[in-house]
Structure formats: structure tokens, C-alpha cells
Amino acid sequence: MxxxxxxxxxxxxxxxxxxxxxxxxxxxxxxxxxxxxxxxxxxxxxxxxxxxxxxxxxxxxxxxxxxxxxxxxxxxxxxxxxxxxxxxxxxxxxxxxxxxxxxxxxxxxxxxxxxxxxxxxxxxxxxxxxxxxxxxxxxxxxxxxxxxxxxxxxxxxxxxxxxxxxxxxxxxxxxxHQDEEDISGFPLMDEEPSASEEQTYYDLVKTFMAEVRQYLRDLNLIIKVFREPFASNAMLFSHHNIFSRIVDIHEVTLKLLGLIEDTVEMTDEGSPHPLVGSCFEDLAEELAFDPYESYAQDILRTGFHDHFLSQLSKPGAAFYLQQLEEKSEDEEDKECLKQAITALLNLQSSMERICSKNMAKRRLSESACRFYSQQMKGKHLAIKKMNEIQKNIDGWEGKDIGQCCNEFIMEGTLTRVGAKHERHIFLFDGLMVCCKSNHGQPRLPGASSTAEYRLKEKFFMRKVQINDKDDKEGEYRHAFEIILKDGNSVVFAAKSAEEKNGWMAALISLQYRSTLERMLDSAMLQEEKEEQMRLPGAELYRFATPDSEENVVFEENVQSKSGIPIIKAGTVLKLIERLTFHMYADPNFVRTFLTTYRSFCKPQELLGLLMERFEIPEPKPTEADQMAIENGDQPLSAELKRFRKEFVQPVQLRVLNVCRHWVEHHFYDFERDGQLLKRLEEFIALVRGKAMKKWVESITKIIQRKKQAQANGPSHNITFESSPPPIEWHLSKPGQTDQFDLMTLHPIEIARQLTLLESDFYRAVQPSELVGSVWTKEDKELNSPNLLRMIRHTTNLTLWFEKCIVETENLEERAAVVARIIEILQVFQELNNFNGVLEVVSAMNSSPVYRLDHTFEQIPSRQRKILEEAHELSEDHYKKYLAKLRSINPPCVPFFGIYLTNILKTEEGNPDFLKRHGKELINFSKRRKVAEITGEIQQYQNQPYCLRVESDIRKFFENLNPMEDKAEKEFADYLFNKSLEIEPRNARSLPRFAKKYTCPLKSPGVRPSSVRPGTMRHPTPLQNEPRKISYSRIPDSETESVASAPNSPRTPLTPPPASATSSSTDVGSVFDSPQGPSSPFHSSKLSLEQLSTEEAPVPPPVPPRRRPESAPAFSPRYSHSAERTSVSEPPDSPPTLPPREPVRTPDVFSSSSSPLHLQPPPQGRARSNEPTLSQTFFPSSPFGPLTPPPPPTPSPSLGSRKHLPSPPLLGPSGPDYSGDSALLPLGGSAGPPVPPRQSTSSASQAIPKLPPKTYKRESVSHPSLVHRDGLPLLENANPS
Missing domain, CATH: 1.10.20.10 (Histone, subunit A)
Structure with missing residues (x-):
């Protein structure tokens, strides 16, 4: 068996x-x-x-x-x-x-x-x-x-x-692997060289910290493994005579590492690197490194073995100090490093004198090697060194050295007892190679004769034992023995005792290194169990309450990259405790907490908790301690020292670090509450202790800088590598603000100034304006001022584009206006202003504009393609937009609506609190998700545009007020009725209108008119990325029909001036700014005849939409009420001034958001009075489907145009309009109906269902309507 x-x-x-x-x-x-x-x-x-x-x-x-x-x-x-x-x-x-x-x-x-x-x-x-x-x-x-x-x-x-x-x-x-000859190691050649590359200051600091940590472990090995038996038998040994001041060296090393770690932790994100010079300067001034001098004197005295020289022999500290000084970018830090080097000169001279006196025959770097630091030098260099050695050995057989060894240790000459010639030894961590000088021909065919050595034998280090040999007169001196597993042995002799000690130190370290490591781990673990730190009781210090499922929950099987546990939920006290934890720093948690804490804690409460956390009482003595104190002993002195060093100091340092981050990145909390700032200043003024002094000074400097910036106003002094391009002018010239209009300003400059304005709005939005969806809450004006300003601007600009189009009655001019807006869209794309791109798409997709088929027929196919590609960005949950955003380089202006939707979905889809054992814990994982979204927003806020601000044009757009003093419903009706007036329903031929503009309609194009050396050739960001994505369009197989020319024009009256005043509903103005141009649409010498419209009958419900065989048919985008209102004659008086204070509108934000919904709502769906998230950004359509749709009627459209759903994020009620980002309720009233598109002759004929529309339109076949270049020339056409 x-x-x-x-x-x-x-x-x-x-x-x-x-x-x-x-x-x-x-x-x-x-x-x-x-x-x-x-x-x-x-x-x-x-x-x-x-x-x-x-x-x-x-x-x-x-x-x-x-x-x-x-x-x-x-x-x-x-x-x-x-x-x-x-x-x-x-x-x-x-x-x-x-x-x-x-x-x-x-x-x-x-x-x-x-x-x-x-x-x-x-x-x-x-x-x-x-x-x-x-x-x-x-x-x-x-x-x-x-x-x-x-x-x-x-x-x-x-x-x-x-x-x-x-x-x-x-x-x-x-x-x-007992029976295997050698073990194939690992492929190292794929490692990238690192040590040879030039290191930055921060790289040097990280490398130095890693070296110091390993050095500290070596010291622990000496103290806890070797020194401990001597110290525990003090009657037999004087451990001080053997180990000298090794404990003092351990203490100063620990102190140095702690200072550097604190400095790195407290370094601000915007700083190029941590300034560690003061760490060395402070210790040098305290003469903290002096124990090295007495240690060197003791261990180098005559007769003392030098096994422990490995801790001192490598002059690493001076090397790092000099490199840090060279790489430092801060003058104060450079000065600190210079002072530290100067202060250490005496110690350096003394150490060199001591070592040169006692170690005259050996270089400092030739003593016992530092094994562990080799791993941190980069595998590539180790492999390179081993390959060089192997190439220099003739007769090498078997696997390469790099396949069975990790590092090269040392080399030297030894005499093999019994052999004629000396052996040159190469020692690796897994192999000992013995060679002799090569004076003959190569042993192997094809081998190089230039090899310096010839292989004699090699020993695998894991298969041998090292044995020290006493001197034998007449045979050998300074010898040691290598015993093989089969019992045979080889004896090597060195030339001197110093050389023998060096070889023995390396060989013994290789043989017992892993055992010593395990002994050290075991000793430190035992020490940790025996010396548990005593903390104050929870009744004295609330933050000392032990962790339990009732107060903190961690994410399961999830850790941060640094190995720190991630908090899922907890009480406020536990969150503050982990925010300032004594065992580790968590900068990601600090950032997330300060971004999101306002959703569960007020700033005054947070400051109070941080101050409470800072004041740490000392633990009470036990009864036994009390009795010992009465007897004159001090049992708590060591424990208190450890408690202050390992608990109090780290916690207090991290409280100050949180305060520093708070004032640096979230100073608006203190701007809004002067009492909060006063409390903070009083608190840090009372902080005592040398270790805390420089951090208090750092916080004070930040506060003073923020106050100064607040007093001076925002600074716009930005230096760019190249000069910004000059301002582009078209028909309007500098200073002619009364002539500023869509057609008189240069399209490039319109896009540039709008991009600068929207970039400023975007960059001003703070994370705190988003967390908790505060922009939808009661105090939104206080909590989200910058976000609301951006939303209102976006709303006004979209409405302005719509108004510019529908108020241009002449077909030729209207086509030129649409083409001009598409040119602006082009420049938006080149500037990576995605918010502007989707503003244009939203305007084109609005009900008053989308129905203008005659107008779009006049647009050149190239521009229609540009518009279609812009619309493609919003399809499939903005997939192409997101890909584009991630592929470009800043600066850019992302579309904010996606972020608002994601935040709303996160806020509403996750509870604020998690219940554990009947207690509610703050759901911090929810806040972390929101902080990730705000972090994505922030990554695009850092890079400004290299463009000039033209103050007059900027004011023109800041003061846009397309609604004037109209209510939202009234303005929506006005736009749609105007749309019906210029392109009536069922009209095969359009009415004629007089020209609005006396200026030329020809566009200046989207290429800069003047380019000078050293300036940007085009208004592009850092990377001008060509459009690489082409989009396929739905093929159009519909039959064409001839569109008749419009009727003869009539003479209109003067159009209504659109003032810059803030209407009673306050859609546009959120600034108390100087008065802008009296009319965004002002144009002298223009007159329009007042048109009255007839009241349309109430239509029956629309039948199912299908494609007729004979001609294309178009269904309405939305259904509307049947009432049409007449446009009253506007006053000729000048516009009124804007009010001093903007009028705030009722809060009608939706309490819930819907996912991205890009298609129009089904026919007949009732509109909710409560706007959705789509309305918080773009006025997708000024109308809602409250009434049955009209019957199908003929349409003059010849080709199909792809339906462009609005880019905003639509709710379940469809793309409804709400001015000022849903700040204005519609009151449930319906706008006028959208005319259906159909080319059938009978209104009662059944209409088959249509596929989605495309912007691709067939050219009009009437020869007199279209110029050979594609430009509309309707005014020159003969009336039919």
C-alpha cells in the first residue's frame, strides 16, 4: 500500500x-x-x-x-x-x-x-x-x-x-530544489534601465528614503539580533564596548527618516518637489550626527573586528546631499542644504581621518557589501555587469550567470591551498566563480582569445558551507574552507587578515542572510506584541474608541495602491480619526474628504473636530503604575515617550496637514465665513513645538497669500511659450460696440471670445458646488454661484443663436446666418470647446430652427457634414465625445452636462447613510464616487488658452439677454411663431422679405487673416488635431421635387431691439456688470414690415409616420398646442438698463434625474411641470407636447435631414426647454405646434412611418436658386 x-x-x-x-x-x-x-x-x-x-x-x-x-x-x-x-x-x-x-x-x-x-x-x-x-x-x-x-x-x-x-x-x-544542479532564474533583460538615467530631485528623495529604510533595517538586525544576547547578559559582556553608540546612530537615523517623511507628506500637490534641506540642516545644527565619530573611533581601534563596517563604509549621505543641492529648484532649500553640508564638514573630516588611519590598506567601498541596496539600483545594471564578467571568462559552460544569480557581490584574488597559481574569484549571490589568468589559447572553438580569465571551477552557494580556518604555520594563513555537500572541501587563503575578513563577511552574509532576516522579523514581531502602546480611554478622548462594525466599515478585498485600507462608511469621529491616523498618511482620503465633507458636516463643525483631535490627553496610570510612582519610580516614562513620539506627534502633524490642504484648495469656506478663519488662525497660533513650527508657518503663509489674492482680485497674468494670435476683425471695428452682431463680428473671434469666457466659467467651478447636488437645492445661489453662471450663459447663448436665425426673415440672409453659426462651431471644434459645439447643436435642434427646411437646403454640403459630425458626438451616450475628450490635449472646455448627470445619478442612486447594527454610518463610498467625477472635472481646469481677451466683445456676450423682458412661455411662443412666419406650414413657395442687413453677407472664413512670426497660425490649443472620424449618413432614396421661389418681399418695420437688461425672470444676467451694447441685434438702416398671422385650426392627432412612396414626409419633432399668437409691434424706445441686482427665479430643479435619453418623446406624452437635468443646461426645445399633433401637411423639403437630438441630458419627458437651466417653470402651458413635413397633396392621406432624419439634404433643382459655388442667391432669382 x-x-x-x-x-x-x-x-x-x-x-x-x-x-x-x-x-x-x-x-x-x-x-x-x-x-x-x-x-x-x-x-x-x-x-x-x-x-x-x-x-x-x-x-x-x-x-x-x-x-x-x-x-x-x-x-x-x-x-x-x-x-x-x-x-x-x-x-x-x-x-x-x-x-x-x-x-x-x-x-x-x-x-x-x-x-x-x-x-x-x-x-x-x-x-x-x-x-x-x-x-x-x-x-x-x-x-x-x-x-x-x-x-x-x-x-x-x-x-x-x-x-x-x-x-x-x-x-x-x-x-x-535540493536535487537540482542550478535553477533557471528569471528573464531580466526586459527590465528598463533606471539607474543610469538622470534622476530628478524627487527621485533622489525617494531613492534616499528607500536607502535609509534599508539602512534602518540593517541597524535593527545588529541591535535586535546580534546585540540582544550581549545586552541581556550584562554581567558577562559590556555591550557598549562591543557595539559602541549603535543605538544613538539608530535613533538619529529614525529621526532623519521621520523628518523627511513628514516633509514629503506635507508637500503641496502644486510644488515641484518636497524641500528636504531643512531636515538635514536641523539635525546638523543639533550635532545629531556626532555619534558616528565616536562609533568609528571605537570600532576601528586596534584589534577590533570590522564586521559592522558595512553600516558606515559607504559615503551615501554626502553623495545624496550634493545631488539634492544640484537638483533643487527652491533657493531656500538650496541654502538649507549648503548649511547642512557646511555643518557636517568637520564631522566628515574627522571620519575620513579616523578611517584613513585605521583602514589605510583598504578603500572604503571594499569592505563588506551592502546586499539589499543592490536590488534598488535596477536589475538592468546588475545583468549588464554579470554579462560583462561572463564574457571575460574563457571556457564558460552551462547557463548564464544572470539566469541563476541576482547580483554581483565582489571580486578579488585568493590562493587555493595546494594549487600552483592564484585564483581570481568572482562572488555572486548564488555562485562563486574561480578563474585563473588566461595566457594561452581559448579552450572552446570560436571563443574569443581576448578573455582575461579562464574558468577553473564554480560553486553554487546554496550547496556549500563556509568554515573559518585557524592559521597553520608552514601551511596557510588567513584561510577559510568551502565544504561541498559530498564532503570534499576547498581551502582558500587571503593575503591579509583584512582581506579575509572582507571575504568572510560576504560569504557568511550570503549563507545566513535569509536566516538572519527571519530572526529579525521574529524579534520585531515579538517586541510589537510585548510593547503595545497604551492610549487614553474613550471617555477622555473620543477618537480612541476601538474600531467596530458600529462605527467604521472598510471595503472588502479592496486596498489603495499604497496598501491603505479604504473606508466604506463610518461615523464622523471615525472619519476624522482616519483622516489624521497615526500609523499612515492617506493623501487621497484627505482630498476626497475635503471635497465632499459639506454633505454631512459643516465647516465650523469640522474645524471643531480637528481642534479636538489635536488636543490629545495622556493615558492615565494604572493602579500598579500609581503605586510605583508613590515609591519614587517612573514606570510610565518610557511608555509616555513612545506615546508622544508614535501617536501624539503624527496625529498633530496630520491635523495641521489637513488644515493646510483646507486653506490651500478650499479657501472659499473661509471667504464665506470670517469667523471660521478667525478660529483657525487662533488655533494655529497656539500650536507649540519645534517640529510643528514650520508647518504652522506654512499655513500662515498660505492664508496671507489667499487674503492678498482676495484683496487684489483674480490675476490673469499668464505667460505662454508663444504670443497669442491677434484679434480678428470683420465688419465691426474696435470700439464700434453698437454694430456688434453675429454677422459683423469675425466668426473666429466670436468663437475665441466665447471659448475664453466659457473656459473661465468652467475653471471657476469648485468641487463643493457639485457635491450633494447643491446646485439644485434652496441655497444654490450661495453654494453654486460659478456653476449657475455657466449654466445661465449656456442657456442664453443657445437662445441667442435661435433668435438670430428666426429673426432673419430673408431666406438668403438666414442661410448666411446659419452658415456663420456653423463656422463658429468649426472654430469651437478646433479650440476643443465641446461645450460651445453642443450649444450650437442644441440651437440647431430646437423646434423653431429644426423645421426650417428651406433654410437648410441652402447650406453647402460641406457645412452640413460638419454639423452632422458635431451631432454624432452626442450619440450613443456621448461615446465619441468621451473618446475625443480623452484623446486631445488641454486646454479644452468639456461639456458639463455629462458630469451633472453622473453626479445626480450617483447622489440619488446611493444612500447617504448605511445601517450597521441599528446605527447609521456616513456612506463615504458614495462621496468617493462623486469626488472621482469632480476630479475628472478638475483635470481640465488647469490649462488656460493662449488667446487675447477683447473686452468689448466679451462684454457683449456677458450681457446677452435674448429674452429681453419676456416671460419664458412668451419668448418660446415668439420664436416659434416667427419660425412659422418666415417658413409657413405647407408652403411650396416662401413669402418674400426685405433684407435685414445692409452689410455684405460673405463670410471672412475661419482662417486667420493675418499671421506674423512667433504667433499661432490658428486658434488651436496645444495640439491641433485634425478631424479623423468620418460618419456615415443614411442614404437618401426619396424622389426630388422642385421648390418654387419665394413670393415678392414686403417692406417690414424696425425689428425689436434686444436689450442687455436682465428680464424679470433673470435668464441671462448674473453679473452686476456695466451695460453692454444696447442691442445684440442692433443694425442700423433696417426695417421690417409687421406681419399678422392667422389663427390656425386645432389639428387632429397625427397618424403613424411612414415613408410614402411618392414623396418624403416629415413628422413633427414635438406636438404643440394649436393656438398661434400674433407678434405685437415692439417699441422703438431704447432698451432699459439692467437692474443692479439680478432677479432670482423660483427653484424648480428636478429632484431626480434620468439617464441619457437622446430621442424625442413618444407622441402624445404629457409634459411634466418639473424640469429634468437636460433643462439644467441646454434649452433643447422651447415647447412641450401638451396637445394632439397637427395632421400631416405638405412640406417643401426635398431631401431628408437627420434628426439631431439635443446634446443635453434629457429626462423622461423628453427634450423640454427651461430657460436659465431650468430656473424658470413653464407653467404647463404649451407652445405653438410644429408643422409636420410632408409632400403629399392631400392632408387627409395616410402617412407611413419615417426612418430617422439626416442632415443630408439634396440640392434644390431650381437653377436660379443656387449659385454654382453652393451659396444661396435667392434674392437674385426671378419670382415664379
């Missing part, structure tokens, strides 16, 4: 499915225990699972029936000292098993499978013992791999990382 059991194969086709994946979830738990800040790839855990199954197979080969059998097998097969630790862990698991399951690996799943493996049933305790051994080894592998991953500054363990780490660990290699 035993023979049968030996044949059990864990990886056979039959058995593998039973074991595959069984341990992976549990190994993840083990990883979280040994390295809570790291994650692992699935393949890495599967690889460890395979190793553990190999180990289980080895344990089961002994056919264990009791715990003692397993223990004997472990002692025989496991290398020393890992066998002792594994057995100790397994014994502890059996002890604890009686109370609860302490193991992460699944004992209950493995136990029944072991019966199949062994062929007999074993006691459950034996299974627990075996699984405990397996878990210890898995934890050891993950611990080792995690240390390696942290050294190379990664956050995820890969299978390659495990292979690399195990290759460098003799214990694990002996356990898993």
Missing part, C-alpha cells in the same frame, strides 16, 4: 482538479497578514499553491499517523532553523485549535482529501499540524517575496518576484 501511496500525483489529470485553486483564497488571507499593504497576482498565488502541494507530497511520503511522525519528518527534511519555527507554529495551532481555528488555510477541506492521499484516515489534529506547517512555509515565501517587491518599490507580487526572491534565499532553495 505504501508503494501505491508514493505514486499519488497531486498534478495528474485525475487528481489536479481536486486541489487546483483550493488554497488560493486562503493564501490571499496569509498575504494580508504578512504584507497588508501588498496585493498579489493570481498566477503568483497559484505558483505558491504548487510549491505547497510539493511540500505536502514530501510530508505524506513518510506515511504519518501521528503528530510526532509529522514532526520527525519536518526535522529531517526542513533546513535549520526553519524547522524549529515551523514546528513551533504547528504546536501553537494545535493548542489554539481547541478554542478557535487560528489557521487561514482550509483545514476542513484538506482533512478529507488527505485520506485519499494516504490511503487511511488520520486524526484531525494531525491534519491541523500538517496544515499549520504548510501555512508557515507559505507565509515565509510571501514574506520573502513581499520584502523583495517593496525593495523595488512595487505594490503587487508576481510569479517572477517569487522566483527571484527564492533564488536569493538559501533556506527555501534547499527545501524545494
Amino acid at each position: 505504501q508503494a501505491a501511496q508514493v505514486q499519488y500525483d497531486f498534478f495528474s489529470e485525475e487528481n489536479a482538479p481536486k486541489w487546483r485553486g483550493l488554497l488560493v483564497p486562503s493564501l490571499n488571507k496569509v498575504l494580508s497578514q504578512v504584507h497588508p499593504k501588498l496585493s498579489s497576482q493570481e498566477e503568483a498565488l497559484q505558483y505558491i499553491e504548487e510549491l505547497i502541494l510539493l511540500l505536502l507530497s514530501m510530508l505524506c511520503q513518510a506515511q504519518p499517523r501521528s503528530v510526532q511522525d509529522v514532526e520527525e519528518r519536518v526535522q529531517k527534511s526542513f533546513p535549520h532553523p526553519i524547522d524549529k519555527w515551523a514546528i513551533a507554529d504547528a504546536q501553537a495551532a494545535i493548542e489554539k485549535r481547541k478554542r478557535r481555528n487560528p489557521l487561514a488555510l482550509p483545514v476542513d477541506k484538506i482533512h478529507p482529501l488527505l485520506k485519499e492521499v494516504l490511503g487511511y484516515k488520520i486524526d484531525h489534529q494531525v491534519s491541523v499540524y500538517i496544515v499549520a506547517v504548510l501555512e508557515y512555509i507559505s507565509a515565509d515565501i510571501l514574506k520573502l517575496a513581499g520584502n523583495y517587491v517593496r525593495n523595488i518599490r512595487h505594490y503587487e507580487i508576481s510569479q517572477q518576484d517569487i522566483t527571484v526572491a527564492m533564488c536569493a534565499d538559501k533556506v527555501l532553495m534547499d527545501m524545494f
